[in-house]
Amino acid sequence: MNQDERMYIIENQKVTIEREINGDKILDIGGGGEGVIGLCYGKNVVAIDPRKDELEEAPDGPLKIVMDARELSFLENSFDAVTSFFTLMYISKKEHEKVFNEIYNVLKKDGEFVLWDTIIPKYDGDGKDIFVIQLEIITPAKLLKTGYGVSRKDTEQDIEYFVKLGQKIGFNVIKREKQDQIFKIVFKK
Ligand SMILES: C[S@@+](CC[C@H](N)C(=O)[O-])C[C@H]1O[C@@H](n2cnc3c(N)ncnc32)[C@H](O)[C@@H]1O
Numbered sequence: 001m002n003q004d005e006r007m008y009i010i011e012n013q014k015v016t017i018e019r020e021i022n023g024d025k026i027l028d029i030g031g032g033g034e035g036v037i038g039l040c041y042g043k044n045v046v047a048i049d050p051r052k053d054e055l056e057e058a059p060d061g062p063l064k065i066v067m068d069a070r071e072l073s074f075l076e077n078s079f080d081a082v083t084s085f086f087t088l089m090y091i092s093k094k095e096h097e098k099v100f101n102e103i104y105n106v107l108k109k110d111g112e113f114v115l116w117d118t119i120i121p122k123y124d125g126d127g128k129d130i131f132v133i134q135l136e137i138i139t140p141a142k143l144l145k146t147g148y149g150v151s152r153k154d155t156e157q158d159i160e161y162f163v164k165l166g167q168k169i170g171f172n173v174i175k176r177e178k179q180d181q182i183f184k185i186v187f188k189k
Pocket residue numbers: 029030031032033034035036037048049050051054067068069070084085086087090091148
């Protein structure tokens with residue numbers, strides 16, 4: 001099978017980012033690339049990403065730090081809010097609990113963790129092992145069109161998976177929204 005035949009493509013997904021996050025200090029997990037949260041919240045954002053090249057590519061505004069979400073080097077209770085915009089799909093499932101714990105620790109009490117991500121169906125061995133989601137991102141600043149791709153092996157996830165994980169860590173789930181194949185969950189510490 002060539003690369004194109006291996007792709008399991010979810011087309012035409014739309015996500016709108018409104019100025020909904022309160023607080024002066026927002027930590028964006030995996031904030032390189034298009035740097036969507038940084039684009040919307042500018043200097044209020046600290047964007048971390050283990051890939052320097054991804055941070056360099058992201059728009060100016062946030063403080064950008066090369067750092068891995070599995071080991072956040074901030075003191076406890078440092079941030080008013082934490083965001084993850086289609087980043088957890090890029091992190092191995094066996095690391096998710098660790099990442100959630102790190103996020104919980106750096107969030108202030110009553111702070112919110114806002115997670116945008118996608119449903120990835122279980123791989124059934126049909127050869128279509130590369131998951132691709134095509135997104136239109138509507139922000140107050142501009143309209144972005146992009147695609148995110150990961151392996152489908154051991155990456156299946158849905159809204160319930162993340163809700164349960166957040167609750168296990170100690171978060172309250174205060175909002176969950178699903179639109180077609182993508183979702184947003186708001187957790188509160
Ligand atoms: C495709 S981007 C998601 C979109 C991005 N949040 C944006 O606003 O454009 C996924 C990002 O997650 C980052 N990433 C992967 N593993 C990570 C980890 N362990 N900790 C933090 N970020 C990670 C990748 O380097 C990449 O920049």
